[in-house]
């Protein structure tokens with residue numbers, strides 16, 4: 352009697368293991384794929400947000416690491432500058448200081 356009961360429990364454990372293991376693995380795999388997709392979407396949304404920062408095309412942008420903007424020095428090149436009301440498009444090339452390279456260079460020209 353004890354032997355048949357233990358065999359019964361072993362069989363139940365085997366059936367449960369074989370039934371739930373693929374389900375758990377599939378759930379884990381789907382969760383991983385979902386997390387990768389969400390991270391990819393978040394990355395794209397963040398990149399789009401960063402590309403909306405207009406400071407490098409603004410006339411008030413200096414390019415100097417000590418004073419990036421003469422109007423909003425703390426706001427320049429941050430996400431807050433995405434909706435800056437003082438944005439003034441630079442209509443011609445201007446010189447900006449490239450601090451890391453220790454030289455002045457021209458920004459890209461912006462056509463009005």
Ligand code: SF4
Nearest residue numbers: 406409420427435438
């Ligand atoms: S005025 Fe606004 S958009 Fe222009 S550089 Fe300063 S923070 Fe950026």
